Amino acid sequence: MQLRDALDDFKASSGDKTRFPGERRTITGRFSGNGRRLIHVDGGSLRDFGYPLSGLTGIERSRFGLRVDGTPFWFDEMETTQSYHEATTLVETIHRTPFGPVTQLDLTTGDAHITRFDVDEIETGESHTEMIAYLSLAPEGQDSQVGQLHHEDVIEVYHQREHDFVSSTTGFTDVRGQIPVAFEDLIDEEPTEYPRPASDHRYSEDRLSGDLICSLPLYGESTTLVTLLTDRTETEREAALDQLADLREEFNSIEAVEAAADAALPTAAREDHSETLRESVSADVRVLSLLTGQTGLRIAGPNFDPYYRYSGGYGYTWFRDDAEISRFVLESDQHFDLGLSHWHARSARAYCETQRDDGSWPHRVWPHNGALAPGWANAKLEAGNDNDYQADQTGSVIAFLANFYAAGIEDADLEAQVVDTLEAALKSLDGTLEHDGRPMVCQNAWEDSIGRFTHTTATFLEAYSALAATDLAVADHAHEQANRVYEAINHLWVDDRGIFALREHGGGGLDRRADSATLALVGAHRAYEKIETVDDYRLDQLDSHTHTIIKALWHDPEESEIAGLFRNEGDAWRQAHQDHEKIWTVSTGWGANAAAQLGALLADHDDERAVEAAARARELLELVLPGGVLCEDTSYLPEQFFDTGEPDSATPLGWPHALRLATVALMDERGVLYAAHKIAAD
Structure with missing residues (x-):
């Protein structure tokens, strides 16, 4: 521009x-x-x-x-x-x-x-x-x-x-x-x-112009x-x-x-599925395809603010967002048989090639060649190595690569590359895990504050658990680390609110605000369930946390028909003239996914609370499905909405589309996409 x-x-x-x-x-x-x-x-x-x-x-x-x-x-x-x-x-x-x-x-x-x-x-x-x-x-x-x-x-x-x-x-x-x-x-x-009228007819005008x-x-x-x-x-x-x-x-x-x-494009969903499901899956596959470069790396969304006047830009690859999308697509492909195996291999290869020598990944890269892009969280590349690092990015990449490896890799060279990458990444993750079993002080997923975040802890639990569930040589060590993180999560519990805190401040106190990113805990515990049993007390915590967070972040403005979840309590970013936090499709989709994951986890424990969780997942999912109030007629999910109902920011944004895709796949797998009373897997 x-x-x-x-x-x-x-x-x-x-x-x-x-x-x-x-x-x-x-x-x-x-x-x-x-x-x-x-x-x-x-x-x-x-x-x-x-x-x-x-x-x-x-x-x-x-x-x-x-x-x-x-x-x-x-x-x-x-x-x-x-x-x-x-x-x-x-x-x-x-x-x-x-x-x-x-x-x-x-x-x-x-x-x-x-x-x-x-x-x-x-x-x-x-x-x-x-x-x-x-x-x-x-x-x-x-x-x-x-x-x-x-x-x-x-x-x-x-x-x-x-x-x-x-x-x-x-x-x-x-x-x-x-x-x-x-x-x-x-x-x-x-x-x-x-176009403007012809000017002074300079002889050079026709040949020294891009117009x-x-x-x-x-x-x-x-x-x-x-x-x-x-x-x-x-x-x-x-x-x-x-x-x-x-x-x-x-x-x-x-x-x-x-x-x-x-x-x-590949076939998005089977013909025996409903029109709404096929339309939703097709739209998500299309959007993720649009945002993906030939390397397999994706931009977060179309770059609507090229002068960085109101944001830090969107036309880059964040390894957190990208790896989360890759994992969601892998899970959905395993259920729907979308024919996206080349997508998964391409993403894995890109992560292997962009890993730094210390096993971590940089803040942002250019998707067309993996070169370092402008960013503000590159402490590991700078002298001094301060807290401006996003440790959750490494955790998210590990989780995808471990799941990709566990699914079976046909290319022997790529498999060897993935194994080497995971071993180096594990060392990097260990280096950012403190003695108390929680990640170091670093930047959060929303990239607007510093602390020891619950969301970052969730990505560590997911990464260690995914590695522990493989047959790799590092699996036993990853299992031990997953147990440490699982126990340490209790330190983040805010008992009188019935939620896990947004973060621990540098001084040791808990930030009691509700944060939609903490909903990642539910999926992380489902990953942990593959190697250990989630105890009843933690199930109670997760049930309370999920429903309380959704209730705390729910917003239904009177001046429009939209409704959904905002990012976190006190979020004023791009709020403009309105006096309330803006609704985010990422947060709403995260709420639907967390409720669906909670329903599946509870059902696997024969817990009747699974039905309520599935019903809540369906309510939130309807908001972002085609025809829902947060889904545009174009089939796109914008990042945010004003209370007036006007969409704002990057459109379409890849992350909520991947969340929607994975949520639809899980709920279809568990039989609760249309009827919330059924939750147990067949």
Whole structure:
């Protein structure tokens, strides 16, 4: 996102009570992506969000429309409807123009994006009709110091390393460039409207710009625009031109576009499942696919705040979030048979390759190459080695890798790599476990405070338990450590509230606030149950904790229909003008998952309280299922909601989608997805 765009958004949204000026929101529209590019399609316009997945910037802004006898009719000014083609990432947008509907299909395939327009239902009489496309390309994030090369029906926009190509199945009848917006426009009170009128006709304007205004003729009442992003160190110009020719030939029909979309994603759920279940699982697999790079590492969500004005950025891989997602997907695949074995292997390989020499993982990395990304919790990389480290990240990776190993690894080399990685990671985890059986003082999962956190302790219990359940040489040691952590958890109990504390402060006192992250304790105890029996006193604690946390964090604002759980008591992040904590889909999904896990744990102990836990899981799950008040019509789960019901922050966010997927799988496995009275496994 260029500063010019941020300033325009600032002008448009300043004073709005639920908008943060200068961001590029994705709370409307849908994404198409396939491993490297991530394209946001909104009102017919396109924008690339895939830089973290590919290292290539691509399209910064765009507009499409019809030009009838020289007059443009822009689609973003029309009424539109949008949907996905079945369970795929093919986006279909229908624009209601004054002349009739125009259908737009958008499909991303590798580094290419296909946009097909069909106008067979419009009526313009004898008027000359063509498509008009405005594209602003920013190779390497540049909106200046870029140039163009014109190759017959292909335009190449380049800076140094990144070269972006634009082509059409019907060619171009006219192409002109446009230099960046003038300084006087930047300080004007009104946002700039694009494309702008031709300026002073400088001879260099058409060739020293990333902005293109293209006229596309319509042959057979359709045309297809193709954009391709390349790195010149990987793809030579002639190879790119040949690839564009192949793409124009391959995607010159609706059938070809739909067939390519159908082949891109695995079957999400069995046909014998309900429509709601299939829709939910399909949406979760699609979102997680969109956010995943070719390395297997995922971004947390589309980066809506590229200038870090209100957040620390979202277009990176956090090993906590990513490993949790990987474990949830593995569990769900084992139940639904989703055919995602290559996902699990790819994730495992990525974790092995990004592990540091001391056995830990850094705060954040770039998903397209695993290189260290900007962050604020890299104490292990810095001299002094202070508390700015997130120990739960190492615990989460261990839990996934141990479960992946236990499931059986067909690739012998990868298995050996995983074993070595786990042994080194165990040493790192041991080094951050204090003598009292709980983790060191460090940063928390929400990355906003320091202490000895219950959530971090839960990830340690899960990691040690998962390792102890394997046949690895380190299993006995991991078993001993799991027992130590299990006993130490009692030190975090707040008896008069009936919950486990958020953390222990540096001085030794307990932070009594309710925190949704502490719900991870339930799943960790289910992992522990595989190696030891959870005693009755701890079952009572977990039952009380889960229901009390859900009750304490429940919020049902009067001014909207939404309801759900907020993150923790006293959370003011991105609260803006409202006077209450915001509802989070992660927290609500975590509540549903914890209640479902509690139901399964209690049922395995023949405890009748399992029924109540399952009922609570169903209540919370309904909020985030398709059709629920926290699930957008796009099928996406935004990170947060204002009390007004307006979504906010990263959309879609991968973590709640993985939580929903795992919760649906567990509840379906236990027979409580539709009927809360049944909980025991068959």
